[in-house]
Amino acid sequence: MIKHHPENPNYKGWSGALCFFPSGLRQVLIKVPPKLQAELIEIRLRVNQPLELNFGVKYRLIREDGQLTDDPDQALRIGTDDLNKTLNAFTTGSIYAIEQELAQGYLTLPGGHRVGLTGQVFYDGESIRIIRNISSINFRIARPVLGIARPILPFLWRKGHFFKTLILGAPATGKTSLLREIIREVSVGVPELGISGIRVAVVDERSEIAGGYRGIPQLDIGPRTDVLDGCSKRDGVYLLLRTMNPQLIATDEIGREEDWAIIEDIINAGVGFIATAHAGSLTEAALRPGLKKVLEMGAVERIVTLSNRLGIGTIESIKPGMDGPELFNSKAVGLGR
Amino acid sequence: MIKLVGAILVIGTSTLIGFLMAERLNERSRLLRLLLRLLNIIKTEIGYHSGLLTEVFQKAAQLINDPKLTLSLAKIAQNIGFGSDYNITELWEGFINEKTMTALIKDDRAVLKELGVYLGSTDRQDQVARIEGARAGLQLNLEAADLERVKGVRLYRYFGFAVGAVLVCLLV
Numbered sequence: 001m002i003k004h005h006p007e008n009p010n011y012k013g014w015s016g017a018l019c020f021f022p023s024g025l026r027q028v029l030i031k032v033p034p035k036l037q038a039e040l041i042e043i044r045l046r047v048n049q050p051l052e053l054n055f056g057v058k059y060r061l062i063r064e065d066g067q068l069t070d071d072p073d074q075a076l077r078i079g080t081d082d083l084n085k086t087l088n089a090f091t092t093g094s095i096y097a098i099e100q101e102l103a104q105g106y107l108t109l110p111g112g113h114r115v116g117l118t119g120q121v122f123y124d125g126e127s128i129r130i131i132r133n134i135s136s137i138n139f140r141i142a143r144p145v146l147g148i149a150r151p152i153l154p155f156l157w158r159k160g161h162f163f164k165t166l167i168l169g170a171p172a173t174g175k176t177s178l179l180r181e182i183i184r185e186v187s188v189g190v191p192e193l194g195i196s197g198i199r200v201a202v203v204d205e206r207s208e209i210a211g212g213y214r215g216i217p218q219l220d221i222g223p224r225t226d227v228l229d230g231c232s233k234r235d236g237v238y239l240l241l242r243t244m245n246p247q248l249i250a251t252d253e254i255g256r257e258e259d260w261a262i263i264e265d266i267i268n269a270g271v272g273f274i275a276t277a278h279a280g281s282l283t284e285a286a287l288r289p290g291l292k293k294v295l296e297m298g299a300v301e302r303i304v305t306l307s308n309r310l311g312i313g314t315i316e317s318i319k320p321g322m323d324g325p326e327l328f329n330s331k332a333v334g335l336g337r
Numbered sequence: 338m339i340k341l342v343g344a345i346l347v348i349g350t351s352t353l354i355g356f357l358m359a360e361r362l363n364e365r366s367r368l369l370r371l372l373l374r375l376l377n378i379i380k381t382e383i384g385y386h387s388g389l390l391t392e393v394f395q396k397a398a399q400l401i402n403d404p405k406l407t408l409s410l411a412k413i414a415q416n417i418g419f420g421s422d423y424n425i426t427e428l429w430e431g432f433i434n435e436k437t438m439t440a441l442i443k444d445d446r447a448v449l450k451e452l453g454v455y456l457g458s459t460d461r462q463d464q465v466a467r468i469e470g471a472r473a474g475l476q477l478n479l480e481a482a483d484l485e486r487v488k489g490v491r492l493y494r495y496f497g498f499a500v501g502a503v504l505v506c507l508l509v
Contacts, residue, residue, distance in 0.1 A: 092457075
């Protein structure tokens with residue numbers, strides 16, 4: 001019997017994730033072999049397409065009897081009705097309560113799980129009002145990956161100073177997971193590396209870093225971390241600077257034209273920052289106007305580049321700036337995922 | 338002696354039927370008042386607190402102050418949680434067709450049924466507008482029900498007795 005309550009601790013991890021699916025899909029997914037359950041990152045439902053499971057380095061389909069397959073003809077197909085039932089089960093039918101998130105194409109669920117959505121977009125003036133007639137659902141299972149930041153922390157911290165850091169990587173290379181772990185580690189403190197716990201303030205525009213559900217972080221981000229959930233960077237940074245006296249400000253996915261001005265303000269306020277950005281490499285980053293300005297400001301002291309080459313979260317490089325020398329000697333070390 | 342017992346039975350039964358019909362009128366007004374209160378709670382919870390439907394119905398179950406409705410609303414709250422196979426339209430329709438709602442007439446059900454089709458599934462502003470629309474519909478029905486009640490309750494009670502008495506006269 002599943003208890004339907006947002007604070008149910010069972011919503012965490014794989015078994016918690018299963019609680020959100022309607023019974024038909026739950027009965028299929030529960031048959032995924034236990035060894036593979038731990039590797040499962042995403043469950044993807046697309047209208048009139050096979051149900052797809054993302055295991056990080058490979059994608060598999062699933063049959064109605066729960067066996068994995070690569071043959072689309074044998075795989076369980078998702079119909080419009082399945083998608084609607086699934087969305088209803090994820091939202092409890094309360095679209096009005098999540099309209100702001102729906103307009104941005106995602107939902108955060110208790111336990112920190114995230115659901116990406118696509119479908120028909122309706123505009124209100126120039127901004128998206130809502131996405132209806134959902135055609136794809138991407139359920140991303142929230143799992144803490146404790147310890148993944150340890151190998152790179154010595155490069156980001158020196159003598160009580162946290163270097164202004166940018167984490168680069170293509171989508172789904174583990175940028176946010178790494179950022180979350182760095183936040184947690186520096187918030188807790190790592191005595192063996194001489195890191196005392198510091199006050200971290202997070203502007204979590206899309207609830208991805210802390211997995212906020214109704215503003216409450218669902219993922220461990222440390223005891224000295226304050227989170228502004230669902231707040232724009234523009235508003236959030238100034239609010240945090242004025243009110244929370246942070247030592248480090250963290251945010252996700254910078255790169256828009258206006259973001260460089262926000263980062264400039266953080267730096268001028270004498271506060272450290274760490275952020276992520278979509279870019280497969282430094283060269284790609286330099287091609288994005290917003291990132292280019294940030295990099296050219298010379299304010300970024302550490303640039304960490306991630307890839308999926310040896311698994312999600314492979315550290316490709318750590319550099320002190322655009323043209324600086326490589327700092328990370330053991331190149332291409334996976335982060336254990 | 339047999340005729341006397343028969344006459345008492347006939348008059349007693351018809352009077353009882355009259356009283357039951359009168360009670361049905363009372364019950365409809367009482368239910369409509371409760372439903373108006375329920376819609377007000379739902380409107381407040383959706384419009385101002387923006388809680389999920391499961392919480393909205395939990396809250397309504399606590400506040401409605403009617404043991405039978407409390408049970409029904411708590412059942413909806415339990416069945417609409419995360420991972421549920423039910424949708425609110427089905428549950429709401431089940432609710433308005435429950436035994437406790439038999440005093441409602443077709444018009445009352447039509448207003449509630451229409452609300453159930455959209456309950457939860459549009460933005461907050463639209464939800465509030467639809468609930469207000471349903472409340473206005475039920476309010477009109479309540480006014481009509483109260484008028485009918487004022488005229489009907491006494492009428493049904495006397496009419497039940499009178500029909501019984503006429504029957505006895507005809508049969509004797």
